[in-house]
Amino acid sequence: MKLSRSPGASDAPLAIDSGAGKKGLKSGALGLVSSVAIGLASTAPAYSLAATLGLIVAGVGLQAPIITMLAFVPMLLIAYAYKELNASNADCGTTFTWATRAFGPRTGWMGGWGIIVADIIVMANLAEIAGIYGFRLLGYDSLTESRLWTTIAGVIWIGVMTAVCYIGIEISAAVQRWLLFIEVAVLLLFAITALVRVYTGNPEMAIHVSASWFNPLHVPSAEALTAGILAAVFIYWGWDTAVTVNEETADSTRTPGRAAIISVVLLLVIYALVATSAQAFAGVGDAGTGLGNRENAGDVLSGLGNAVFGAHGVGPLFSKLLILMVLTSAVASAQTTILPMARTVFSMAAHKxxxxRFARLHRRWLTPTWSTVSLGLASIGFLVLLTTISDNVLADSIESVGLAITFYYGLTGFACVWYFRRVLTRSRRDFLFKGLLPGLGALTMLFLFCYAAFVVYAAPGYGATVIDLPFIGLTGGVTVVGLGALLLGFVLMLVVTREHAAALRLQRSLLPPRLPQPTAVEMASRYVPADSRSGVGGDWFDVIPLSGTRVGLVVGEVIGHGLLAAATMGRLRTGVRVLARLDLDPDELLSRLDDLVGQTAKERAAVHGAGAAGPREDDALGVTCLYAVYDPVSGRCSMSRAGESMAAVVRSDSGVATYPDLPPGPPLGLGGLPYETTGFQLPQGSLVALFTDGLIQAAADDIDVGLGLLTGALAEHRRPLEELCDRAVATLVPGPANDDAVLLLVRTRMLDERQVAAWELTAETAMVGKARAVTTGQLGAWGLDELSFSTELIVSELVTNAIRYAAGPIHVRLIRDETLICEVADTGHTSPHLRHAAADDESGRGLFIVAQMAQQWGTRYTPTGKIIWVEQALP
Structure with missing residues (x-):
């Protein structure tokens, strides 16, 4: 059987996208009934009871039924976590995706690894059981004792079930429905027949059902109670497969969660009924068919088959059906174990x-190709390897699966609480189903993990092997194998998430470490990195102090992800800061930046084009950017954009959020229409919100819906900016999203008229003296007499240059802010240049002297001329 070479697989496409429901899996293929069937079949109810009920009875005696019922509680709590998380993000990666979003890619990777470890280990067990019961069903009991033949049969069963999963989710679901029907029908027949015989035939070891069986206080000790629940909790494992196939389910945000809850409740009914009837019929004795007989602990149902159904008439047939039931249970569970394992790896590959290559899909059947086949082969390899090494190691490996299960179930519960932490106080329902219940389930799983790993499984007498660990001593092999498998995943995690961690560090180091606090505006910001290695990109924001107390505001979004995107962001941010210091208008700044990107692209194409598959373009091509300049003296804000960037404005006089209709501009480096600037007046106290697409697309794919949510978050615009940022992020990005999200909130201020003094002078030489006089008088009024000499010299030089080299009126303006700013405007368009005058030059020293006295100086151009500005530090 050549699974990897079926039609269409050789050129199988990659997942279309990494987003929930966008990877290309066959959506709408499953309904509620199929999802419930998959969830139930994954738990293998018949086999789970056959293999576990004897162990539970050995620990707690007659209280076995209540123990199987109590184990339902933590599973139900975790099922609610799955339901709520799936409603928010129906991703087939489940624990991997949700833990990544809640705690970051490293924790998410470990959650995915926990699923992989549990499924591969249990596949080996299920395949071996299917082989053994297949021989029993056919009457070849002697082959069940042969390690070689049971392994061969197990390999065949894995291959068959892998093939079924490979050729389509509908076929998988159909097979599950029939197998589950046989399993549940025979279980119900067994339970009813056993109870009827107890109350009508009085079998030898039968005991009548008693209310004390359902009282946990009758368990001998707290240790026995914990050990019993620890054994019983694993018979519920597997229902989460109903959620793992969410991207292939109709109404993917609701149906999988409902299926998970229904599956757990149905399991409770089945387990309570069968455990009660089996105990009533066989008793808890340690001889014969008694459930306490350790010789039958590995399979109590098969031993009870002949006793319950009898050896005459249809009894042998029903006994065979009981064997068939355990066989179909193991086979069904093996198949549904492949489904979540393959889709978890598929999602991990889609998220990089x-x-x-593990994100490849079959063109016809839309099933994961590489992940399905590879994990089938991995399960076969694990079974053959451990069977070859030792049956004892295989047995301990199978028992250690409980550690992986409690690990990723508990992680999912904690992820739910942290993911929804910002909305837990929104309503009682949110607090209960998103916080309290998942949190209790997670704590229960954490306790079971620690108790099992460090108390029960670690005991030298537990399990089939004992290992002498350095510094620890003799330790049970189950603990060593289970924790060792998780530790292996931790080591792999450090390797595979290295690039993401480096990209995130680079991204954060290139963003402003803290925002400046100029007089012009009050600011607050939020940067939410994407949730996965594929998502960390190059979104950025910046606040740039400009001359004349103005401030430049910028947000940008780089196409792509990872280190290249972060590095490109750093290059563009630096370019914007350099160009902004030239005091360019927003449209001209974007034009210069566009030229820079285009030129870089041509240079890279020239270098990499020769002999390569194709020219390498600049990673900055297609970047969107919005640049705004706000002037607190005039209250005017100017904006220009490259791409589809948007901004929200809440005017202080109206309090209504609007989105300015900015002229369209092409993304950087792509050419097209020229950039244009839009200007508008803002009253003091107005709110300006600059953001990237990731913010409004995280909550909804519809941009209008996202903008509506942002409008609602900014409604109470007079609240503190930090609080508004938190509200906006909690509303629009309740957890990190598939794309970076940036939000920059700015509340405008205006300078007091007493901080600004301006005069208009004619272009006459006599005006130089007048300029010095009014400057000295204004400095005296401001109490800045210490700066009179230097400021007179600066004004004198600048006004003299304006009279000499330009025509028309001259404007002098003084601004007292964090520095003293002197501006001289004229109608000329020629910028002065600083130079060193020779010893015999009679001119050229004025601007040099000005530069020595100033903290900084520069030139900015206006539609009517230019402004030369000089800043001095206040005494």
Missing amino acids: AVPT
């Missing part, structure tokens, strides 16, 4: 957490 594992090699992308």
